[in-house]
Amino acid sequence: MQTPSERVPALLDGPAVDVTDPRELLTGYLDWYRDALRRKISGLSDEQLQTPVQPFGWSPLGLVKHLGWVERRWLRWGFTAEDIAGYPPGGDAAEWDVSGQTTRAVLAGYLDEVQRSRAIIAAADLTDQARVGGRFPTADQAPALGRILFHLLQEYARHLGHLDIARELIDGKTGE
Template identity: 35%
Template sequence: MTSSGRRAEIFTGTGPDPRFSGSGTGDERRMLVDFLRDQRATLEMKCAGLSGELAQRSVEPSTLSLLGLIRHLADVERRWFRQVLAAQDVPLLFCAEGNADGDFDAAASDSESVAASWAAWRAEVAFADRLVRHAPHLDIEGYDSWRGRVSLRWVLIHMVEEYARHNGHADLLRERIDGARGL
């Protein structure tokens, strides 16, 4: 790999990066949704072309892995959109009382676990997208035991922040797996 090309070309090729193409002005909901969509796409891009390698841990004693991030973000999506905003009484998928780090600790490299983790993440993203699309406004609220009352606006901002932080982890994890670096 040479340093003459853009880092993003490793993942996007020489064409335009499909992310971050939303308008810089306009409707607040559209901008928040676009930023979250782009952060989700970044996670997928960082994991592209990998299967069992997704479970490779960062460095001892950490259990941080790309697959753990996928599982963690599936649970984060589920918590904020299903449990808090939609008030659904559903358990998290990978974490539980007594196993708060199940999203990372139990991330296994077999193809069934990888496929199930991606399917869970995609299902939670789809649910969240439907909820946001059908919400009458950004001020709808839900109750969270940690934050108290939160609005859809707050959740969308928090989700952008959550993905952005973890996409930074994903950058380093992917580079450790195969040297791939990108934006």
């Protein structure tokens, strides 16, 4: 017979239930979603990772590449106004296209953007306003870091839901 704790699933994902600090909650959930992305693609072959899923038209690896661009766009080009491209040449289609790229290269590019994002986040307060330039041409358009992190959380949550559906179509595996 199962004990009550064995029958009850975890009530919350992400940071521990006793975490109340807003910064720790935001960064903890963001890291939880980043890890969930890797869990959700785990076990897929290179072919499964790179083949577009119908009816979506994008591949799981294409979604990983897109989320790398999202990190870059919102933190490096956005928050710090780094003088870099916010979008790849070729626009949205190129952002999701992984043809001719290896799984290893796409994952390495994504993880590099995540590491850069973590460094930016660690060096700033949630109330720090994004620099003007890059994504935000004027100060009144430039949000605080906390607002940007909330946006990143919704990007990850939405796209990981999409990935759950794609994964179920690929091999029947369902997410948490």
